[in-house]
Amino acid sequence: MSHTESRRRGEDALRFRLQGWSYQEIADELGYQHREGARRAVTRLLAATCRPSVAEAQVESAEALRLVRRGLFGHLEVANAEGDAETATKVAREIRANLDSAAVREGLNAAARTEVSVSIDPGQVFTQWFAELKAGSRPAVPVLSERVLEVAE
Numbered sequence: 001m002s003h004t005e006s007r008r009r010g011e012d013a014l015r016f017r018l019q020g021w022s023y024q025e026i027a028d029e030l031g032y033q034h035r036e037g038a039r040r041a042v043t044r045l046l047a048a049t050c051r052p053s054v055a056e057a058q059v060e061s062a063e064a065l066r067l068v069r070r071g072l073f074g075h076l077e078v079a080n081a082e083g084d085a086e087t088a089t090k091v092a093r094e095i096r097a098n099l100d101s102a103a104v105r106e107g108l109n110a111a112a113r114t115e116v117s118v119s120i121d122p123g124q125v126f127t128q129w130f131a132e133l134k135a136g137s138r139p140a141v142p143v144l145s146e147r148v149l150e151v152a153e
Contacts, residue, residue, distance in 0.1 A: 010045040017042050018060070019067055062105060069098045 001009075009030050016026045023035040023042075032038045072095045079088035103109050 006041075007045075010041040013038050013041045014045050018064060058105070062102065065098055065102050065105070069095060069102075072098060 012030055013026045013032075016029065017023070017038075021029075023038045026032070026038040026042075027035045030038065032041070072091055076088055076091045076095065079085075079091055100109075
């Protein structure tokens with residue numbers, strides 16, 4: 001086998017390993033005689049390549065999350081088709097956790113600044129209450145407190 005073919009097979013082995021395949025599955029798929037050959041190929045390739053940049057690592061991580069999510073949706077479809085509500089619920093939770101992880105990675109979970117200011121004009125409350133009372137309806141008795149809600153984050 002040429003160096004190029006060996007390198008390609010090692011890259012395939014690494015890709016499969018990152019997808020969660022066992023070394024035995026990799027060996028069977030790529031034609032290694034033993035699982036140890038698949039493990040050595042992955043180890044050699046990792047040692048020979050430089051550490052990925054942050055951007056490359058982010059892309060790989062996002063791709064791994066996507067692959068896991070794709071598999072989870074397949075499991076969810078099967079569970080729903082079989083009417084297995086318990087499994088469907090568990091898989092749906094895993095999908096949610098996967099999506100949450102992806103959102104964190106993308107910075108979509110950042111807190112937003114929220115300002116809320118609520119004030120009550122007692123005169124307006126009583127004017128409305130009296131108007132409802134005169135109209136013949138039975139309005140709720142207004143309750144005024146000294147508290148005024150102010151939330152600033």
